[in-house]
Amino acid sequence: MKARVLIRLKRGILDVQGSAVKRALEGLGYAELTDLRVGKVIELDIAAADPRVATARVEEMCRKLLANPITEDFSIECPLP
Amino acid sequence: MRFGVVVFPGTWSDCDFHYVIGEVLQQPVKYVWHRDRNLTEFDCIILPGGFSYGDYLRAGAIAGRSPVVEALAEFISRGGFVLGSCNGFQILCEAGLLPGALMRNECLQYRCQSTSLLVENTDTSFTRGIRPGQVLRMPISHGEGKYHADPHVLETLKKRNQVVLRYCTEEGAVTRAANPNGSVENIAGIVDAEGTVFGLMPHPERAAETAMGGTDGLMIFHSLLGSLVEDGSFLKR
Numbered sequence: 001m002k003a004r005v006l007i008r009l010k011r012g013i014l015d016v017q018g019s020a021v022k023r024a025l026e027g028l029g030y031a032e033l034t035d036l037r038v039g040k041v042i043e044l045d046i047a048a049a050d051p052r053v054a055t056a057r058v059e060e061m062c063r064k065l066l067a068n069p070i071t072e073d074f075s076i077e078c079p080l081p
Numbered sequence: 082m083r084f085g086v087v088v089f090p091g092t093w094s095d096c097d098f099h100y101v102i103g104e105v106l107q108q109p110v111k112y113v114w115h116r117d118r119n120l121t122e123f124d125c126i127i128l129p130g131g132f133s134y135g136d137y138l139r140a141g142a143i144a145g146r147s148p149v150v151e152a153l154a155e156f157i158s159r160g161g162f163v164l165g166s167c168n169g170f171q172i173l174c175e176a177g178l179l180p181g182a183l184m185r186n187e188c189l190q191y192r193c194q195s196t197s198l199l200v201e202n203t204d205t206s207f208t209r210g211i212r213p214g215q216v217l218r219m220p221i222s223h224g225e226g227k228y229h230a231d232p233h234v235l236e237t238l239k240k241r242n243q244v245v246l247r248y249c250t251e252e253g254a255v256t257r258a259a260n261p262n263g264s265v266e267n268i269a270g271i272v273d274a275e276g277t278v279f280g281l282m283p284h285p286e287r288a289a290e291t292a293m294g295g296t297d298g299l300m301i302f303h304s305l306l307g308s309l310v311e312d313g314s315f316l317k318r
Contacts, residue, residue, distance in 0.1 A: 013229070016189050016263075065146055068139055068175070070182040071229060 001046050003058050003078035007067050008039040042066060051079045082306055085113040085123040087169075089133035089144050094167065094286055098129050101289040106302055115144070118152040125162040125305065126153065128169030130222065130284060140183060140225040141168055145175030153178060162206060162305060163278045167223055170270070170280035179273055179280045180238065181230035187263025191224040195294070196261060196283060198269055199249040202242050205272050206308035207279045207301050216253045217246075217297040219283035221261060221269075226282040228264035228271075238271060246270035246281055 009015045015037045022036035044061075048054040055078045067074040086098045095112065102110040113126065115133075120126060133144035144150060150172060153163060157178070165173040173179040186192060198217045200208055211217070230238065238244055246269040250259045260267045262282070270281030285298030 013184075014187070014263075016185055016187055020189055065142065066138070068142070068182055070231065071184060 001048050001051065001054050001078065002080040003044045003046060003054060003076060004080055005042040005044070005058060005062060005066055005074055005076055006039060007042065007062075007072050007074045009037060009071060010073050013071055054078050082108050082124045083122060084108055084110040084125050084127060085120060086110060086127045086129060087113045087115060087149055088129075089115040089131070089147065091132040091135055092129050092168070093131035094129035094284065095131070097284075097286040098127050098166075101286045101298075102127075102302070105289050105299070106306070108306070113149060115147045115149050118148050120149075120152055120156045120161065123156075123161065125164065126156060128163065128165035128172050129286070130167030130169060133168055133172060136168070136225075139175065141171030141173075141175040144168075144172045145177075150176050150178075157273075157275075157277060161277070164207065164301075164305075165278075165280045166284055166286065167221075167226075167282055170282055171225065173278060173280045178278055179271060180234050181228055181271070183225055183282070184227045184229050185225050186223070186227055186261070188261075191222075192226070192261045193220070193222040194261065195220050196269070197249050197251050197253070197259065198246045198283060199253050199255060200245065201247055202245045202272070204242065205245060205276045205279065206305055207272070208245055208304050210304035210307055211300050214253060216249060216251065217288075217300065218295050219285055219288045219298050221283050222287075223262070223282055226262040226264065228268040228282075230265060235265065241274060243271050243274065243276075244268055245272055245279065246283070 018037040046054045062074045084102045088095045171183045200211045203213045247267040248260050249255045255267045285301045288295045288298035
């Protein structure tokens with residue numbers, strides 16, 4: 001079963017990488033840009049039959065390692081087509 | 082005092098620490114591999130700088146869950162000291178042994194430079210040989226050293242006097258211009274609630290001989306050695 005984790009810096013935490021990318025796009029003429037934030041996508045393949053079990057395991061992985069609860073939020077998509 | 086210097090794949094300051102402890106300070110020192118869990122023969126464990134496990138995912142994230150770091154909790158509860166510098170500080174935060182997190186420098190640059198550091202707390206085993214308000218010179222070398230903590234955590238840190246070092250001017254003024262990485266309130270180093278775990282972004286091992294431009298880093302080691310001699314830790318273990 002496939003799952004996808006999206007990890008984002010928490011709202012309110014300055015995303016310096018996002019600001020730099022935004023400035024670069026503005027330099028390319030995209031003046032309509034009002035905000036840009038950079039995150040991470042992690043794709044996992046899990047040997048599990050029940051999507052609820054798989055989601056619970058991925059959530060545990062996020063809490064233990066994949067995301068830093070102090071600075072990041074995460075969301076899980078499971079199962080994926 | 083018996084020191085263990087932890088080596089992860091990607092650590093780079095291990096030899097510098099080993100040299101300073103063994104040759105400059107003439108103390109017994111051994112390397113500790115990241116898979117080792119037995120720390121009973123040591124009084125102080127050093128987590129050196131570098132890029133442990135390539136700093137994949139986040140700086141210090143994978144090392145923060147490694148066997149040797151998992152063994153640190155018990156080592157600390159037995160009265161052992163831990164000093165984490167640079168990547169070592171990131172690892173201690175990732176492992177939850179120190180509060181807060183270290184994020185990408187606000188300037189987005191990798192900063193490799195000398196810094197002035199205000200010693201705010203001289204009541205720790207790592208700083209007791211230093212005068213209150215003294216300014217130390219030590220280099221930094223990092224891309225992710227911006228200290229971040231939630232407001233309530235920050236308040237607790239200050240209330241308990243856990244902030245040990247702040248980036249400052251040569252005269253000791255804590256200013257925005259003296260902050261090389263955007264750390265909240267110029268924080269460069271903190272201790273845990275018990276004061277036995279010290280994390281700092283600067284490199285004391287790179288300020289340990291006059292030929293290297295200064296010896297202020299030695300004050301941290303001398304403080305620690307003095308603490309152990311006085312409280313008898315040497316004899317107890």
